[in-house]
């Protein structure tokens with residue numbers, strides 16, 4: 001399935017490997033930052049190109065990535081990410097696109113000096129059975145050390161997989177239904193939940 | 197507004213809470229005119245369903261008048277609607293297959309984690325039914341926010357009373373799907389465990405689908421009598437041995453199809469049930485599954501078992517061997533309510549299905565806590581309790 005993952009005896013994505021998942025994922029990335037891996041996948045009932053285009057405009061991402069406060073798009077390759085951390089703090093990094101195939105794939109890496117080094121790729125593939133598009137996000141991230149690290153870890157180390165999984169679910173909801181499901185009773189409560 | 201809120205086991209109260217407002221474009225706000233207490237609510241009341249939070253507004257069987265609409269709602273102010281308890285987006289793969297209770301998009305992303313871990317995949321959001329199924333405020337209240345209001349609610353034509361159509365929200369389609377999942381063939385004998393609202397609608401539906409005989413099982417004489425009124429033969433499991441009676445009544449063959457309308461709180465002093473109760477109370481198991489166990493043993497070889505009844509977690513002593521050796525089929529699931537609404541609304545209008553027989557009590561929303569206690573403690577007489585927010589008691 002995955003041409004860039006090196007010699008393996010099955011077709012399972014590298015991010016699901018029982019050992020050395022990060023190395024195996026890294027081997028498939030143009031540039032690698034981060035040494036823990038997660039892979040999350042969702043099928044979205046929309047054409048590949050439409051999903052890719054929405055995702056490729058990074059200023060759209062905070063709409064469904066609840067922990068991303070804002071993304072400043074500098075040019076087609078470079079962007080600056082400001083991400084919520086516990087206790088009202090934020091963590092920041094510059095990200096650079098390392099590979100970009102129209103309608104298929106976006107890979108990125110954080111630049112030197114990132115609060116949380118990370119890299120990865122998002123792939124868009126036609127789903128079998130005409131079910132739309134399989135979107136998979138493979139993410140490498142560095143669990144940071146130290147006191148700030150612990151705060152950061154709370155969102156990135158302990159639950160990076162969960163964050164990514166929730167983001168993909170919200171991406172799917174937004175693309176398929178035009179809105180993101182919420183149990184909020186009123187708009188104020190909805191904003192509170194988002195800022196959670 | 198006033199709303200029935202959950203505070204813990206056997207502790208529900210009518211409190212004043214903020215009114216709901218439009219949040220998403222496809223939302224509508226409904227002013228509730230009638231709302232019922234369900235057997236599923238009793239599982240919450242008895243503390244069997246995890247992920248409840250104090251203050252949660254209960255209620256998933258409700259109807260009322262549209263009072264506000266978001267820009268993408270297709271409803272109009274003033275329309276009377278019944279709202280399905282399953283929330284569905286109408287646009288995902290599952291909604292496309294009319295598997296509305298499996299909707300991918302109606303459960304908020306954060307709430308899906310628990311079901312993903314526990315069940316492998318998350319399922320649809322439900323009104324008033326714990327945070328695992330979305331944490332949505334329910335309809336035992338004066339108002340409710342209805343997401344995806346362009347897909348779920350069915351508009352009720354003038355001339356049909358609330359009491360006639362309210363049960364479209366859950367128990368009527370649930371009884372119907374329970375019978376449909378039994379793949380009934382002409383000449384079949386169908387056994388129904390439990391003569392609560394779901395069981396009684398399953399009895400009616402089974403006959404409409406061509407069953408020749410229906411055998412209904414319960415221990416409340418009044419509920420058995422209602423089943424009898426629809427043409428069922430009955431077994432009172434406190435007076436007769438259920439398995440032996442079923443064999444004797446089916447010429448030793450066993451029922452062709454068995455429908456479990458009891459669920460995880462089976463009653464009765466059966467050996468397995470007592471052991472289940474001990475396990476539940478000591479956290480060694482979560483569900484009391486006497487009814488489904490018995491259904492599998494009684495069912496004829498190659499027969500069909502349908503399980504509309506709700507189970508939540510893990511079970512012990514599931515007769516997997518009998519299930520396999522006899523080559524049975526089991527179908528189940530939260531009801532795909534939206535799938536059945538137009539057909540069942542017609543059946544009600546054409547008087548093919550009787551719904552109002554079920555209502556034993558009507559009371560104001562303010563007395564909802566009494567209603568819960570009554571539905572819980574007096575199951576023989578209290579067959580269905582309908583709450584009406586505006587009602588003045590005589």
Ligand SMILES: NC(=O)c1ccc[n+]([C@@H]2O[C@H](COP(=O)([O-])OP(=O)(O)OC[C@H]3O[C@@H](n4cnc5c(N)ncnc54)[C@H](O)[C@@H]3O)[C@@H](O)[C@H]2O)c1
Pocket residue numbers: 234235236237238239366367370389390391392393394395413414415416419433457458459460461462463464486487503504505506529530531575
């Ligand atoms: N699948 C769904 O979407 C869906 C929807 C609504 C309700 N339900 C479930 O259906 C079940 C029934 O709902 P209800 O509103 O009719 O509840 P209910 O509590 O009013 O009725 C259950 C009946 O089962 C009887 N019973 C108990 N133990 C029995 C036994 N051992 N053998 C035979 N009968 C027994 C009880 O006496 C009672 O009359 C519940 O589990 C409920 O949660 C499922």
Ligand SMILES: [Zn+2]
Pocket residue numbers: 234235236237256257281366367
């Ligand atoms: Zn119900």
Ligand SMILES: [Zn+2]
Pocket residue numbers: 284285286287288289290291298299300301302
């Ligand atoms: Zn859906």
